[in-house]
Amino acid sequence: MARQQLSWPTMARRLLGMTRPLVKTMGVAITAGSLGHLAAIAIPTLGAWALVAVVQGQGPSLGALAAGFIALGLLRALLHYIEQLANHDMAFRILAVIRDRVFKALRRQAPAGLDKHDSGTLVSVITNDIELLEVFYAHTISPVAIAVIVCTAMTLFFASFHWAYALLALAIYLLLAIAIPIITAKLGRDPGRQQRGDLSRLNNILLDSFRGIRECVQFGQQESRRSLLAGAGDRLARSVWQLQKTESFNRCLSLGLILLSYGAFWALAGYLYRAGLVDWGQVVIPAVAFMSAFGPVLALANLANNLLLTFASGERVLAVLDDLPETEEVSGDNIYEFDKLTMDNLSFSYDGQPVLKDWQLSLNANEIVGLTGPSGCGKSTALKLLMRFYDPSQGAVTLNGQDLRTVDSAALRRMESYMTQETHLFNDSLLENVRLANLDASDEMVYAACRKARIHDVIMAFPEGYATGAGRLGNRLSAGERQRIGLARAFLHEGAVALFDEPTANLDSLNEGMILKAIREEGAKRAVMIVSHRPSTLRIADRLIEVDTD
Numbered sequence: 001m002a003r004q005q006l007s008w009p010t011m012a013r014r015l016l017g018m019t020r021p022l023v024k025t026m027g028v029a030i031t032a033g034s035l036g037h038l039a040a041i042a043i044p045t046l047g048a049w050a051l052v053a054v055v056q057g058q059g060p061s062l063g064a065l066a067a068g069f070i071a072l073g074l075l076r077a078l079l080h081y082i083e084q085l086a087n088h089d090m091a092f093r094i095l096a097v098i099r100d101r102v103f104k105a106l107r108r109q110a111p112a113g114l115d116k117h118d119s120g121t122l123v124s125v126i127t128n129d130i131e132l133l134e135v136f137y138a139h140t141i142s143p144v145a146i147a148v149i150v151c152t153a154m155t156l157f158f159a160s161f162h163w164a165y166a167l168l169a170l171a172i173y174l175l176l177a178i179a180i181p182i183i184t185a186k187l188g189r190d191p192g193r194q195q196r197g198d199l200s201r202l203n204n205i206l207l208d209s210f211r212g213i214r215e216c217v218q219f220g221q222q223e224s225r226r227s228l229l230a231g232a233g234d235r236l237a238r239s240v241w242q243l244q245k246t247e248s249f250n251r252c253l254s255l256g257l258i259l260l261s262y263g264a265f266w267a268l269a270g271y272l273y274r275a276g277l278v279d280w281g282q283v284v285i286p287a288v289a290f291m292s293a294f295g296p297v298l299a300l301a302n303l304a305n306n307l308l309l310t311f312a313s314g315e316r317v318l319a320v321l322d323d324l325p326e327t328e329e330v331s332g333d334n335i336y337e338f339d340k341l342t343m344d345n346l347s348f349s350y351d352g353q354p355v356l357k358d359w360q361l362s363l364n365a366n367e368i369v370g371l372t373g374p375s376g377c378g379k380s381t382a383l384k385l386l387m388r389f390y391d392p393s394q395g396a397v398t399l400n401g402q403d404l405r406t407v408d409s410a411a412l413r414r415m416e417s418y419m420t421q422e423t424h425l426f427n428d429s430l431l432e433n434v435r436l437a438n439l440d441a442s443d444e445m446v447y448a449a450c451r452k453a454r455i456h457d458v459i460m461a462f463p464e465g466y467a468t469g470a471g472r473l474g475n476r477l478s479a480g481e482r483q484r485i486g487l488a489r490a491f492l493h494e495g496a497v498a499l500f501d502e503p504t505a506n507l508d509s510l511n512e513g514m515i516l517k518a519i520r521e522e523g524a525k526r527a528v529m530i531v532s533h534r535p536s537t538l539r540i541a542d543r544l545i546e547v548d549t550d
């Protein structure tokens, strides 16, 4: 992930940009929220006004007053409901859009781009980080607008009694809504990032430990693993604690300021009264309104607390969206015939680390080419370049003479199948696990591919046969059996080119012989490249390429 550190305004602008299609819903939330807060402030203010009026002998009837309170209360409830509904409707719609964009970005980057990420971080981004953006969409945008509207309305209301009230209120609002969030943001930004980072580190260690549980047991590493987990848990607890301290400080600061402002308002009102600038009704009514009007601005002051985590998450989500794929998808014409795949003077580096240098290689229709060489010399990397998971740093891979960088990506995937050293089984039936190599294949075609890969009898021995769920089998399939499922997929794929990376590494000599015979038969209708260290496997090759690292 591009670990960019975005400024809060940049991030807010980018996250805000995603709300454009839902601007009407946001308008409803802001209108309902502003009116709802004004209705809430009007309840105690109406009480104060009635009190003053009664003392002056011209109060409203009790019935009218009660009706006013009830109407304002109901209005407040209804408007609050509408505000929350609109905000959450908008937030969850936007989260769906962001999730979709993140998955699209991951698809664009897969498979090569994803090698750079650890799966724990990606899982955190896809789940927790996106969820946390809800705070921004449901509890940040409209509260800011609502606070601006309500504070402006209240400042004007106070000015109608005396300009000094308005000035004091405005100063307090600005301190609460701007100064305190800025202080909190400064203090809490690093702890926020730290907390998100520590959480994904903990996820990584957990996933890693699950995957390596057998090695832990075999090599007696349970205790060291436990202390690694405990250490990550402690680090997370410390960063959460640090964040909590910032939040508590923020709350103390805002509540302290509000209490001080009560005193300041009463002192100002007392001064104005003694100076004969206001009557006592103009003391009580604005003072009660002042004390009741902090809801929206307090929400704004507390917002910085929530935004610390939300923006740390936003940074990670945007980093996934901004990550560039290793290779750009190309859309062009379909390719119907396969003639030749070549590497011309090709060099390739992983992040500046050279792996392949001046490679020359060709694979013709209906031939089997063996590729061998010392471990780490770049054989698997060469297959990935033939699949265009990566583009070369120098030179080119060409298909029928055309640079792979200009070949239609979907057509290329239809033309080439690639069996890797590890076969991943999805949590689906074995039938579907094989069929994913060719979704149009009938059940009979899947069985035939499995027979060729010498896995049919193994599958049929399970009580549910091909319907057996791969997830339920857990680790029951041996490495060789998994590998043969990978082979069955390669046989089922109808592309003109089949690339095999160590297809017989986990097989006994009997199975190896049978599978090589099947691959040999494939070679009659497809171009096959086999990467292997085994001379017995390479014997079926028409041509052998030996990589020389000197």
Ligand SMILES: Nc1ncnc2c1ncn2[C@@H]1O[C@H](COP(=O)(O)OP(=O)(O)OP(=O)(O)O)[C@@H](O)[C@H]1O
Binding pocket: 115, 350, 355, 373, 374, 375, 376, 377, 378, 379, 380, 381, 382
């Ligand atoms: N995604 C990657 N990022 C960085 N380096 C990588 C990556 N994949 C492989 N390498 C490095 O590139 C080199 C070539 O790896 P590759 O897997 O292509 O070798 P190989 O010849 O297939 O090895 P083996 O015979 O052991 O399978 C190795 O040094 C490996 O560590």
